[in-house]
Amino acid sequence: MMAKITFYGHSAFLVELDGKKILIDPYLSNPLSPVKPEDVKDVDLVVLTHGHGDHLGDAITILKNNKNAKIVAIYELANYVGEQIGDPSRAIGGNIGGPMLVDDLKIALTPATHSSPYGAPTGVVIIGKEATIYHAGDTGVTMDMKLIGELYKPDIALLPIGGHFTMDPVEAAKAVELIKPKVAIPMHWGTFPVLYGKPEEFKKLVEEKTPETKVIILQPGETYSYP
Numbered sequence: 001m002m003a004k005i006t007f008y009g010h011s012a013f014l015v016e017l018d019g020k021k022i023l024i025d026p027y028l029s030n031p032l033s034p035v036k037p038e039d040v041k042d043v044d045l046v047v048l049t050h051g052h053g054d055h056l057g058d059a060i061t062i063l064k065n066n067k068n069a070k071i072v073a074i075y076e077l078a079n080y081v082g083e084q085i086g087d088p089s090r091a092i093g094g095n096i097g098g099p100m101l102v103d104d105l106k107i108a109l110t111p112a113t114h115s116s117p118y119g120a121p122t123g124v125v126i127i128g129k130e131a132t133i134y135h136a137g138d139t140g141v142t143m144d145m146k147l148i149g150e151l152y153k154p155d156i157a158l159l160p161i162g163g164h165f166t167m168d169p170v171e172a173a174k175a176v177e178l179i180k181p182k183v184a185i186p187m188h189w190g191t192f193p194v195l196y197g198k199p200e201e202f203k204k205l206v207e208e209k210t211p212e213t214k215v216i217i218l219q220p221g222e223t224y225s226y227p
């Protein structure tokens with residue numbers, strides 16, 4: 001069995017893992033997304049790293065259209081979204097460092113050095129049978145990433161590289177050194193002119209410093225299957 005990861009531009013991904021469809025940070029109205037929020041069907045979970053508009057994105061529209069989908073995020077953000085969709089029973093709010101059991105998956109929120117209007121900003125580790133996937137959210141590089149690498153041994157790390165609000169390719173390559181995932185996929189690049197970091201530069205730096213990690217550059221709409 002294979003896990004599938006489809007990039008929708010910015011930090012938005014569709015993860016198909018253990019038979020579940022999981023949308024992470026579904027800002028599908030971003031200028032590069034090939035999929036519109038109204039087109040999303042049969043999603044099981046929407047996972048949010050923090051409450052900024054480019055991550056909360058179109059979660060509320062998607063959750064209103066997908067009545068069986070649950071929202072997983074830090075407590076304050078999950079509750080906010082639960083209120084906005086008029087159904088708090090679909091909100092699964094946890095906190096950093098306390099893994100949650102959700103539909104046969106384990107989901108752990110991780111520290112992120114950033115800001116957020118609802119609760120603390122986070123990353124997220126999604127642990128399934130087919131793969132363990134770490135989405136770092138918006139963050140700088142932090143020594144917590146070494147711990148995330150040791151504890152969860154992510155197969156795939158989704159890392160922001162655009163700079164200005166998050167790591168650029170230099171910091172993100174350092175993050176790869178700390179996490180040591182099998183595969184690293186850059187995100188949070190190219191959406192807006194202010195995000196100057198280039199995925200090719202990230203790939204070059206990782207190949208120099210951490211050659212055992214494979215960098216996969218996905219263009220919006222492309223899918224990577226693991227293994």
Ligand code: NI
Pocket residue numbers: 050052055114115138165
């Ligand atoms: Ni942010």
Ligand code: MN
Pocket residue numbers: 052054055138165188
């Ligand atoms: Mn962002």
